[in-house]
Amino acid sequence: MASGLHNSDIPNPVLRWIDQRMPVFTMMQKEYGSFPTPRNFNYFWNFGALAMVNLMIMIATGIFLAMHYTPHTSMAFDSVERIMRDVNFGWLLRYVHANGASMFFIVVYIHIWRGLYYGSYKAPRELLWILGVVIFLLMMATAFMGYVLPWGQMSFWGATVITNLFSAFPVVGEWIVQLLWGGFSVDNPTLNRFFALHYLLPFVIVGVVFLHVVALHITGSNNPLGVEPKGPQDTLPFHPYYTAKDSFGLVIYFIVFAVLVFFAPNYLGHPDNYIPADPLVTPAHIVPEWYFLPFYAILRAVPDKLGGVLLMFGSIAVLFVLPWLDGSPVRSMRFRPIARIAFLLWTVAFFVLLWCGGKPAEEPYVTISRFATAYYFAYFLVILPLLARLEKPLPLPESIARAVLGGGPLPAGAAAKPMEKA
Amino acid sequence: MLRNSLKALAIVGGLIAATPGAQAAGESVAIPDAGFSFNGIFGTYDRASAQRGFQVYQQVCASCHAAHLLSYRNLRDLGLTEAQVAAIASQVQIQDGPNDEGQMFERPGRPSDRFRSPFPNPQAARASNNGAMPPDLSVIAKARAGGANYLYALLTGYEDPPAGMTLGEGMNYNRYFPGHQIAMARPLNPDQVEYADGTPATIENMSRDVSTFLAWAAEPEAEERRAMGVKIIIFLTLLAGLAYVVKRKVWANVH
Numbered sequence: 001m002a003s004g005l006h007n008s009d010i011p012n013p014v015l016r017w018i019d020q021r022m023p024v025f026t027m028m029q030k031e032y033g034s035f036p037t038p039r040n041f042n043y044f045w046n047f048g049a050l051a052m053v054n055l056m057i058m059i060a061t062g063i064f065l066a067m068h069y070t071p072h073t074s075m076a077f078d079s080v081e082r083i084m085r086d087v088n089f090g091w092l093l094r095y096v097h098a099n100g101a102s103m104f105f106i107v108v109y110i111h112i113w114r115g116l117y118y119g120s121y122k123a124p125r126e127l128l129w130i131l132g133v134v135i136f137l138l139m140m141a142t143a144f145m146g147y148v149l150p151w152g153q154m155s156f157w158g159a160t161v162i163t164n165l166f167s168a169f170p171v172v173g174e175w176i177v178q179l180l181w182g183g184f185s186v187d188n189p190t191l192n193r194f195f196a197l198h199y200l201l202p203f204v205i206v207g208v209v210f211l212h213v214v215a216l217h218i219t220g221s222n223n224p225l226g227v228e229p230k231g232p233q234d235t236l237p238f239h240p241y242y243t244a245k246d247s248f249g250l251v252i253y254f255i256v257f258a259v260l261v262f263f264a265p266n267y268l269g270h271p272d273n274y275i276p277a278d279p280l281v282t283p284a285h286i287v288p289e290w291y292f293l294p295f296y297a298i299l300r301a302v303p304d305k306l307g308g309v310l311l312m313f314g315s316i317a318v319l320f321v322l323p324w325l326d327g328s329p330v331r332s333m334r335f336r337p338i339a340r341i342a343f344l345l346w347t348v349a350f351f352v353l354l355w356c357g358g359k360p361a362e363e364p365y366v367t368i369s370r371f372a373t374a375y376y377f378a379y380f381l382v383i384l385p386l387l388a389r390l391e392k393p394l395p396l397p398e399s400i401a402r403a404v405l406g407g408g409p410l411p412a413g414a415a416a417k418p419m420e421k422a
Numbered sequence: 423m424l425r426n427s428l429k430a431l432a433i434v435g436g437l438i439a440a441t442p443g444a445q446a447a448g449e450s451v452a453i454p455d456a457g458f459s460f461n462g463i464f465g466t467y468d469r470a471s472a473q474r475g476f477q478v479y480q481q482v483c484a485s486c487h488a489a490h491l492l493s494y495r496n497l498r499d500l501g502l503t504e505a506q507v508a509a510i511a512s513q514v515q516i517q518d519g520p521n522d523e524g525q526m527f528e529r530p531g532r533p534s535d536r537f538r539s540p541f542p543n544p545q546a547a548r549a550s551n552n553g554a555m556p557p558d559l560s561v562i563a564k565a566r567a568g569g570a571n572y573l574y575a576l577l578t579g580y581e582d583p584p585a586g587m588t589l590g591e592g593m594n595y596n597r598y599f600p601g602h603q604i605a606m607a608r609p610l611n612p613d614q615v616e617y618a619d620g621t622p623a624t625i626e627n628m629s630r631d632v633s634t635f636l637a638w639a640a641e642p643e644a645e646e647r648r649a650m651g652v653k654i655i656i657f658l659t660l661l662a663g664l665a666y667v668v669k670r671k672v673w674a675n676v677h
């Protein structure tokens with residue numbers, strides 16, 4: 001690129017002056033204004049924007065919580081309750097943050113489900129998908145450490161159980177566990193480092209989200225038909241079409257969020273976490289937060305500790321290689337009658353695991369978890385690779401516009417128009 | 423499109439409905455609904471009942487149980503006047519200091535003080551209770567599945583043990599306590615307190631009152647929270663309608 005002032009066509013003189021020297025407005029206009037977007041998104045395509053908003057909500061509420069929170073074993077529990085009682089609107093901050101974590105996982109699970117159903121992980125979007133899985137892992141680490149901060153019984157015992165898992169690894173296991181603990185048990189050093197990391201990781205997530213979006217804007221979005229846009233008749237400018245559609249979705253999301261925060265703020269939590277942590281009293285059932293339950297069920301489905309840990313990590317690791325496991329060139333499940341059923345069954349297996357994870361590790365839940373775990377993996381490792389060879393997909397539509405608008409001539413508004421100021 | 427958003431909603435609903443499994447607690451008996459006024463969407467705390475409940479807490483429970491997250495000034499929320507709160511606080515002696523000579527000293531309590539705890543440390547609490555620890559009651563209503571309904575059930579659930587069951591030393595049979603053996607002896611007996619408003623001090627009344635008080639103590643923000651929630655949800659519903667109309671209008675020429 002030649003150096004020198006950028007050739008800006010921003011009308012406002014002040015903004016143009018900035019834009020000539022640092023073309024951020026041109027970039028925003030290109031990436032979020034006129035960005036050509038498939039015209040046939042359904043509401044599943046709202047969830048990326050929702051996840052972005054959710055991340056910002058978590059950071060905003062988290063920073064204010066951190067101003068009042070004390071990361072010390074003897075004060076953490078009381079400091080959280082102090083936030084709830086003595087800080088102006090502290091109860092709102094804390095309940096938005098705690099339920100925001102649940103909303104974040106609901107949103108991201110739907111976002112991932114969308115990717116699996118419509119084949120968004122396939123070429124050329126493999127890297128975009130992998131960055132998404134990285135975000136998911138970072139989110140899990142962040143939420144796990146956040147849940148330790150209020151230092152209730154589930155904070156303490158959840159942290160003990162989960163960190164102990166690493167001891168299953170041969171040779172380095174003990175060393176990793178001591179590194180996580182900062183000593184020989186979950187104690188004050190653990191709380192301190194978890195707080196530091198819980199503050200840090202969301203900003204790492206912001207960084208990876210940025211890369212995720214960069215990758216998205218190179219390949220463009222997938223769509224419910226899974227066929228690439230072939231020209232302007234297949235796309236619409238992002239603004240105002242999808243800004244308007246996302247705004248509606250966002251308000252619906254806020255309604256669900258508000259119902260949780262204002263009317264059932266502790267529904268998704270565990271009552272034991274309002275008992276201050278006590279290393280001498282083990283709760284009857286130690287259960288992680290709901291969004292970890294499917295993976296917790298996979299862990300407990302295996303009788304061997306190391307095997308369970310490997311399978312649990314494997315259940316996410318398999319997502320990284322998914323683009324190469326599913327060799328079918330057809331993206332959308334709409335055109336894959338058999339894979340579609342196999343995937344809907346996978347969704348059922350996921351919910352079954354979620355349910356089993358909250359139950360005690362006894363029969364019949366263990367056996368049920370085993371079947372569900374087996375299917376979870378079989379879908380990725382056996383069914384998809386086989387179907388890529390065996391399944392006969394339905395005929396794909398010629399183009400998005402043909403499929404959406406019918407066979408006739410394209411109506412006047414159909415071609416993408418350059419953005420106009422309303 | 424609508425079908426898809428319904429699908430999305432169904433998934434959210436499914437996620438939420440599937441989770442109470444996570445609440446799995448110790449083996450326990452189903453807790454009956456005691457019909458508290460504050461459990462509904464528009465529910466509020468019955469102030470008179472909560473004030474009587476504070477009296478029960480202060481005269482009975484406070485000899486064993488701390489509630490150190492509460493301050494005396496918080497009682498103003500229950501409708502007590504500034505003067506009443508000051509009088510209640512001044513009845514306790516609080517350790518303060520060190521003063522200019524470096525000595526700790528005792529002084530009468532002030533409204534800004536936290537509720538004084540009956541024991542200086544957990545060891546002292548256990549020593550006075552046969553080794554059992556009376557838990558702090560500040561957030562007990564949030565810390566037990568069933569909340570205030572559980573507290574009411576627990577306090578009214580003392581019975582003779584079923585035939586053939588031998589209780590551990592110093593243990594008492596309770597229908598609703600997980601495992602049925604509780605180290606706390608029946609704390610309430612008829613006419614244990616004298617209510618100024620003439621309410622009969624039956625075990626049921628006292629249990630109901632103190633459970634109301636403890637529910638308020640655990641969630642003093644609940645009324646403000648729900649009132650704000652109602653307004654926000656009405657606002658968001660209108661906004662959703664507006665956003666939908668705008669979306670329809672923007673999309674009108676491309677469908």
Ligand code: HEM
Pocket residue numbers: 055058059060061062063064065066069080094097098101104139142143144146147148149150198199202203205269
């Ligand atoms: C990816 C974004 C984030 C997620 C998923 C997340 C998740 C969580 C969770 C699950 C809790 C426990 C809530 C509870 O049960 O009380 C928590 C607590 C906390 N978080 Fe975060 N968090 C995020 C971002 C942040 C940020 C950026 C900060 C600070 C700058 C922060 C500061 C805190 C503090 C101080 C607490 C303790 C107070 C409390 O427990 O309510 N969080 N977080």
